[in-house]
Amino acid sequence: MPERLAEMLLDLWTPLIMLWITLPPCIYMAPMNQSQVLMSGSPLELNRLNEEQRILNRSKRGWVWNQMFVLEEFSGPEPILVGRLHTDLDPGSKKIKYILSGDGAGTIFQINDITGDIHAIKRLDREEKAEYTLTAQAVDWETNKPLEPPSEFIIKVQDINDNAPEFLNGPYHATVPEMSILGTSVTNVTATDADDPVYGNSAKLVYSILEGQPYFSIEPETAIIKTALPNMDREAKEEYLVVIQAKDMGGHSGGLSGTTTLTVTLSDVNDNPPKFAQSLYHFSVPEDVVLGTAIGRVKANDQDIGENAQSSYDIIDGDGTALFEITSDAQAQDGIIRLRKPLDFETKKSYTLKVEAANIHIDPRFSSRGPFKDTATVKIVVEDADEPPVFSSPTYLLEVHENAALNSVIGQVTARDPDITASPIRFSIDRHTDLERQFNINADDGKITLATPLDRELSVWHNITIIATEIRNHSQISRVPVAIKVLDVNDNAPEFASEYEAFLCENGKPGQVIQTVSAMDKDDPKNGHYFLYSLLPEMANNPNFTIKKNEDNSLSILAKHNGFSRQKQEVYLLPIVISDSGNPPLSSTSTLTIRVCGCSSDGVVQSCNVEAYVLPIGLSMGALIAILACIILLLVIVVLFVTLRRHKNEPLIIKDDEDVRENIIRYDDEGGGEEDTEAFDIATLQNPDGINGFLPHYRRGLLGGISQDAA
Template sequence: MTMLLLAQWDVGCWGMTLNSIPLRPASLRPFRASVGASLQRHKRNWVWNQFFVLEEYTGDDPLYVGKLHSDVDKGDGKVKYVLNGEGATSIFTIDENTGDIHATKRLDREEQAYYTLRAQARDRATNLPVEPESEFVIKVQDINDNEPKFLDGPYNAQVPEMSPVGTSVVEVKATDADDPTYGNSARVVYSILEGQPYFSVEPKTGIVRTALPNMDREARDQYLLVIQAKDMVGQMGGLSGTTSVTVTLTDVNDNPPRFSRKSYQFAVPESLPVASVVAKIKALDSDIGPNAEMDYRIIEGDGLGVFRVASDKDTQEGVITLQKNLDFETKSSYTLKIEVSNRNIDPRFLSQGPFSDTAMVRLTVENVDEPPIFSTPLSKMGVSEAAKVGTIIGTVSALDPDSTNSPIRYSIDRNTDLERFFNIEATTGVISTAKPLDREANAVHNITILAIKSLDPSQVGKGVALITVLDINDNAPVFAIEYETFLCERVGPGQVIETISAVDKDEPPSGHQFFFSLTAETAGNMNFTLRDNKDNTASILTKRGGFQRREQSMYRLPVLIMDSGTPALSSTNTLSIRVCDCDPDGTPQSCGTEAFTLSAGLSTGALVAILALLVLLIVTMRRRKKEPLILDEDRDVRENIVRYDDEGGGEEDTEAFDMVALRNLNVVRDSKARRDVTPEVPTLYCSRPPPYKITPDNGIFREFIWDRLKDADVDPSAPPYDSLQTYAFEGSGSVAESLSSLDSLSTDSEQNYDYLSDWGPRFRKLADLYGHGDSSNIFSS
């Protein structure tokens, strides 16, 4: 039982069928043997073939592809044929009775080159296969229906100008979608349609080459080529495609630079500053880019060293700049010979001639009216600070640089000499002092001198005079700092209690040398001595021990300091030495004041006299308070009247007035200081409270009374009533009790005061306290 697969052109032609049917080797031999012996067909399985169908079929009827037939089919209609696989029923159909295969659609080999299908013969009644299923291929046969295409086009290419003939420019490539294995449909050849005679293309490779020698970019720098690709090896009936190629000639340095003129002329003002641009010249070069870069240089002329020329990298101009100041009166013109040359030279074109050119440049100097010029821009002078007013310091000089030779007048720019220390003679330029000088205030004067043309005052020259004030020994030495010296009560003799040094505003050339000593009045004192250390310092030493604050809390030691100047100057500086209670390590804990020493020297009678003066002061101020403060009608100043209503609070009022100046000074050495009392003189406290109290400072007390008396004498009017506050100087717990009138029992009106109602007993107690038997002596004392 066999199935025979016949191609359309196999019918009636065994030879063609044999050549086109690739049989399996197992069945090939018996099939060929049977052909050689007789025309009988031997029974075999599938005989399969490859079908061919032309692409792009355009007929109205389905295209016949081939026929399937099985030996089982007796033609009685019991066998039907079935087709499966790619395109079955959609593209390819089979007549189930006859086995004829047709293509129902137009096929395109470029979309799909072959289709694989499966054929089977089945029993029509049972639908069971009567033959095994077998595969076969329908191949779409190519026709020349695709033209060549340049997928990378259009092209852009570059080639150097002046390239030799045959220089490769670019390779173009065309592709053809037709079958390259079947016929000539995909075999392409190239030709040039536009671009001759400058360029050519190789037919097989598509390489574009130059066809003319010495193509000059400066004459034409771009060409447009049209290249054609044709299939069928270029034969008649072949399809073709084209592309464009834009060829640009790149520059080579085949042109030298050239000046447009052989000579140039420029005018230059003589006042032009150094490094200024004088002129610009430019040579022309037909090349571009680096091939047009040029260098300029001066090769000849009388302007060498006065001018220089350099190339501007952006514009390729020759920039001429000034190197030295010009002077019309000295030289009025210059001549330069300038050469220009290419920076990058191509050796291939040196035979054409030198790649350089020259031109002459004439520079004419123009006269400009110039300001005067000082012979020395900076004049340094010196003058002693002891110089008298009018002393000549030095002379400045300026000249007119122009040919007019105008006279010069001099003056000082007072913005640089605000205090007018100096004068200058207008016609001679002589500088002299106008005021006494002080080196310690200003050691250097930097003044500007103006030189003005008499014929043209708008032309002003400037010079500088640097005047140094020379030092003389006119300042005496003084203490370097304000010393605060403490002396412990337990100090022994020969102890250094302070080391002093000095300063001097002067600056002697050889440095300072100070000499220390005690003044003649204190040289023989028994308390302290001075030792000059010969290194600009001195030591203060004790001559004895056993200092007591109760005896004297403050010592004033005059120290004489002399410098080494000529003449030598000296000054007396007082060193204050405070006696202190010190801890075992020698650290001051509590120091007395000078006022303490003063109070110790007052007698009891003097103290009582001071109290009496205080009473008289209070009475006087009370009486003055009786004067009316309201002016009469003739003296009415209306809104100018200032009314006061500030009633004092007495002893307990610590806010309305500074209580420190009026409070008693009975300060007990206590770790908790009173908030409302500030000591008049700073006091050092130790960690342990001392067992004694400090008595009132009689010196401060006395000074207070006299200040109040003075205020009352010079005050033209009494203070407002309610602003008068009285205070009593008394210590807390005073055995004399209060001396104040604030506790008076008087109930009289505000104008009636009884100040002395209880003073008699109090003065008697005070007298008894200080040892006076008769209290009547108090006022006499």
Template sequence: MNYYTLPSLVLILAQLWLCTPGMQRKSIKSADQSFTAFRRVKRGWIWEPLFVTEEQITKMPLYVGQLKSDLDKQDGSLQYILTGEGAGSIFIIDEYNGKIYVIQKLDREKKSFYTLRAQVINRNTHLPVEPDSEFIIKVRDINDHEPQFLDGPYVATIPEMSPEGTSVTQVTATDGDDPSYGNSARLLYSLIQGQPYFSVEPKTGVIRMASQMDRETKDQYLVIIQVKDMVGQAGAFSATATVTINLSDINDNAPKFQQRLYYMSVSEEAPVGTTIGRVMAEDSDIGENAAMNYFIEGDSTDVFDIITDNETQEGLILLKKRVDYEAKRRYSVQAKAVNRYIDERFLEEGPFEDTTIVKINVQDADEPPVFTLENYVMEIAEGALSGSLVGVVTAKDPDNDDSPVRYSIVNGMILKRLFSINEHNGTIITTKPLDREIAAWHNITVTATETRNPEKISEVNVYIQVLNVNDHEPEFPKYYETFVCENTFSGQVNAVTLDSCPNPPANSEHQCSG
């Protein structure tokens, strides 16, 4: 076929198209399409992938790329048309040569590609030379975003003495740039502050222990992590995050007494349960790891006890049994503090305990006199003359100064009329004869008072039995008038005597009678 006749043929076909009725037009169109398909087997659109770089600022349109049909003879007979996203407002096309330009600044993070359609027609016939074709203009990323830490501020807690390499926490930064293109969104983490205790993995942001640390030395660290995009290359953007790392406590310290020797004292008058003093063992740990129990060891466990004050962690030494200055003046007590909770990881280091010695002096107190007996029982015959000896009570001052003692009877006036006591030697005598038939027992109370301290007084009960003497003739209890009748049997009359007495009475006013 002579190609010079092709334009004439196209013109004839166009005229036929316009003049042919509908049904015939469809047939002609089909024939034309078949013809076109036949003659365009090796022809079509010619273009390279199209890209435009974001954030480009210019007053002149920027060239993006060119669309070209292989039918274009560059004689101006063809017209290129652009439609789709941004056509005419963002992208324009030179209708004579198919060159595409961008006339606005683009932001890849807002829109990363645009879908457009290209069409080429014959200027004279306005018929398409090429079928419509869809193509994409991609927005190429530049490094215009700084990386950001979105989850800060960071706080992490890890047990003290954790081994080197233990993971503490992970920090994560994001970058708005395109991770699939270039290095704009490729991040690299580094440690700005925190050496030599911590390290960070450059690619993951995982923070790890770089050495073992003791909470008792320092319990909190501020670590600063820096992240850079572009794999840290020149021109990279960066951001920092602060991570507060707290060391939690473990029981790695034993209690230790503040003193190796304590001195305390207790009065011999102190009642059981008296707090004698406090001992204190310090533990560098905190919370339950510092909780401890105290114990008393040795020969003094029957005299002293110790309990734990859970608020102050002190040991309170208590009096478990009354002490006597005259019997024992000094005690040496061994107190022990033991951690209540033990961490098995540190058992090889030995027992988590400590001991101390407590010297306790017993203070002498002015004690009241002590009678030689808990109570006294005495006897005297009834009818004994006034001034007769009944018995002797004896009391002694237990203190070292051995104060003299004065005796007295504290009962009512009735008994004081019957008995008296020598205030110097405790001798009890009668002041008038006693009658057993009136009272067989007398109960008197005797006191012993220190002369140097009249407030120190002791009492004792004295039971006095009046012994019977046969001083009464038998007598009838009443007058009997008797009659004797004949043929009667002889009878018998009983007489009673007053010379009899029961056992000691429960009280001094009991009367004996028969």
């Protein structure tokens, strides 16, 4: 029952409260002139206005209004009275009619055409339309003639707090570095309120945090969010959810509110050093592993992320620093240990390394926490492997004289099995490198012998490959190159370097150099060639020529006298003995041909044959050739003339088509064979001279007999 009573009282007083709220803006208007009267019927207000009218001089008549107000969202049982239009021309005789036009006239606002009362017949929303402009007019009720000029007025919709704040861009995300100091700004958020920010506190917002304390705080008016705790650690908690509230009415009780969420992520800083997962690592590796092979991996974990977790790895100590290296894997963030030099199980069976992991990017703010690095120990055990034989030298150089005897030992190679259980070794020659099979090798001791004779002049070097194979495991083999140099012995005599031919001028002078010759030797002595030249013993006192040794190891031939003559002797042969400096020395005899020639006054050779010598003096070789050509041409003309003459006389001998030779065969069937052939010359039948008696008598008689028979 009390609840029902309260509802009845609320229904009764609500229109009165709304009327009380609405009327003051209509009452307190700008000063009115004497011709205006308030639209309200309050006696107190009428007395006040009447007093004002008595004070002011009445200048003209007009409308009585200024601005009108209507409360939004009012929904009473009756239309709400907005205000009243009234003109001082209205004596109350009800002869005036009020007309309303403009925004919402007739649909939202309705006027009583007799009293001028304006009512809002619909529920209004200021956020949709804040004010309406209308036009009022008073006309005569009977004639509809205007009593006053039309006049505009405004009805404003008065705001009430009917819109809650809204965060239009939420939910929000922000990032702040971990370990930030207290009060570090994170971000700011903004809410909007559709209510009127000018009228009242409906749009005055105050911000607060509902969830996210004590880590973050917010400034109530600016909504700037800051850290409320210093040194928050990302590794402890990376993400925080903050619930933010915006409340209107200045945060007072009864205001409306809206909320949003802010996700704050702590970004990483390098505040943690790397840490090895274990302090000691063990790895095993075969001794025959290939260089560059990865032996193992070590990893230092870092609670940081990204580049703050990147570390470089180094070997800082140990007995294997020369054999091993470590590289950093940027993707896996670990260190890879690799082999730099070959291992030998028989020499050393284990190694110890000390490795270090250090951060690459250091944050100076946290350097006081200590070095951002860590160390670990790595033990590497070398395992035995079946290794191939090892030669005592990576290459061999052998020397042998070219006159070495067959089957003589020219050198030896040695190899051993480096394994603990050493296997015997067998040696062989790779015949692809010794196609002519000039060498042999002892399979047991590796001694190399000569199989075929050598000739340094044909080949100075021989390169072969020796193979060493384990007897217990034929797959374990090694190869070594062997270079064999053939040493020279003096087995070739010297001789002329080329085929020399000397020319001696008849008008030469005594002591003149006729020719300079040099010698060559296929051998190659260590100290170079040195030749000795001499004449044959029986020609040691040669009356015509002598020889002279030059400093460049060549020989000059000189003439002893002048007056050499081609008619007397055209060619001289001078044997020269050439000896080398070998041990024992070898020699050979080479003969120099010297031709006597006719030369010009300046020593230029012109002719070297005897026939040219007997020609008329002053006649050149070109002139002789021209004369000879003319003679040959003349002979050719004579032969052609005789031949044409013979062809012209042939019809005088043979007058018909019968061949004379056929007649001879017919009438001389029993000839005497060769005797007849010798006695008869068929050419006579075609030669008129033979008929005229130039042949022997017996031939003429035979020809005459034949001719008679033929007739």
